[in-house]
Amino acid sequence: MSRSIWQSRRRRGRGRQQNPAFRQSDSSERYTTATSKSPQDSGHHDAEAPSTSSGTAGESSVPELPGFYFDPEKNRYFRLLPGHNNCNPLTKEGIRHKEMESRRLQLLQQEDRQKKKITRMGFNASSILRKKQLGFLNITNYCRLAHELRVSCMERRKVEIQSSDPSALASDQFNFILADTSSDRLFTVNDVQIGGSKYGIINLQGLKAPTFKVHMYENLYFTNRKVNSVCWASLNHLDSHILLCLMGLAETPGCATLLPASLFVSNHQAGTDQPGVLCSFRIPGAWSCAWSLNTQANNCFSTGLSRRVLLTNVVTGHRQSYGTNSDVLAQQFAVKTPLLFNGCRSGEIFAIDLRSPSQAKGWKATHIFHDSAVTSVRVLKEEQYVMASDMAGKIKLWDLRATKCVRQYEGHVNEYAYLPLHVHEEEGILVAVGQDCYTRIWSLHDAHLLRTIPSPYPTSKANIPSVAFSPRLGGPQGAPGLLMAVQQDLYCFSYSSFCPGNLEEDRWE
DSSP, X not given: OHHHHHHHHHHHHHHHHHOHHHHHHHHHHHHHHXXXXXXXXXXXXXXXXXXXXXXXXXXXXXXXXXXXXXXXXXXXXXXOOOTTOTTOSOOHHHHHHXXXXXXXXXXXXXXXXXXXXXXXXXXXXXXXXXXXXHTSSOHXXXXXXXXXXXXXXXXXXXXXXXXXXXXXXXXXXXXXXXXXXXXXXXXXXXXXTTSSEEEEEEEGGGOOTTTOEEEEEEEEEEESSOEEEEEEEOSSXXXXXXXXXXXXXXXXXXXXXXXXXXGSGGGOOTTTOOOOOOEEEEOTTOOEEEEOOOGGGTTEEEEEETTEEEEEETTTOOEEEEEOSSOEEEEEEOSSSSEEEEEETTSEEEEEETTSOTTSSOOEEEEEEOSSOEEEEEEOTTSSEEEEEETTSOEEEEETTTTEEEEEETTOOOSSOOOOEEEETTTTEEEEEOTTSOEEEEETTTOOEEEEEOOSSOOOGGGOOEEEEEEEETSTTOEEEEEEEETTEEEEEEOOTTSGGGSOHHHHO
């Protein structure tokens, strides 16, 4: 009798364990009860670091259950459905996007609300000036810290763009912007609704507070091909042309085009510009381009192709080809030395000695390596250091004499996109836009992250901002600031009155 009662109880217990609905509700109630006992710990964690992925539940005191998502607001678990269901209301990708959007909106509110920002602990405007007066800071460190504080206090202002075709401004989306050497012109590549791209030049001479108005001058030069790379070219004079690398389409091969800046109305200045000639060179599969300001490679430009580098003289038409082991995605000429630096998809960074013929064996002057595809290479002014970034989100400063990495800049996000670097040695800062649509500014001196600027638009591949920084936006008399182009809008981050800009000029310059 007792044996039959024991067997029936055992069967009932086994049925309870095998019932998925009972097991799900039991685990949900158990973990809900566990989390309700320590609400202070979870609340403190969420306040310090906003979650950016669906795995944040595993990082807190709440364990992560396979196939379930823990909502900290409702303090309970929810089941994740398979991602192939189109009607699925809850997926890991959707949860991650929702959390990233919530964090972006939170940072935007902090940007608008917090006017006075501190880049380093213990260094605000008054303390920097006080330490300078007491002799604790020399003039070099004082200028650097003061400029870092000014950069951290830049305020966002929307720029009003005037054009002869206002309807196009409301529909065309910015794809790329590039400021010239004097920062009084901005070359733009815009994607049009009907397909293809449209080029324009924005005159920045009217970019002044408090109105922030500029004028865009367009040209009816369209292309239905992808623009891989853009740089300013100095053929007739400084920044007289724009060099573009266009991908091939169907039976149309790729090419490199020299577009005269004089074709735009903004450059019709009396006695300064003469009508230029549009030059096109049939160069298939060009990934990158660079214009040479070196006297030993005068009137020459380089294009990075699949497994080779092509050096072209615009005047004579002479070409010189250098074979490589990988696609060349980034290039820049040195000015003092006859070297051309290249970054490859394989992660290799090498320099070509322009004095050596391509048939010779010793034309490779430098060898350094990244672990992922190199997307940007920037040569510093003294030409003893090279800054490079890759598709793993790594930004490294290389010493060319010792051929080793001397500094690494943390925080950049990139997985597969072609994202450029913006190095400004005069101001001592490094600017880069990540694939997460955040613009980050570092100190060149010690790789300290000075500021993280969220995008005004939701995070997506189509909304990655394009930026340009200059200490003199609009020309020699312009004000310092950062320009950000995203979708149809242009924003200017100008220096704020809360920072040491109100100090006497001879005290911080």
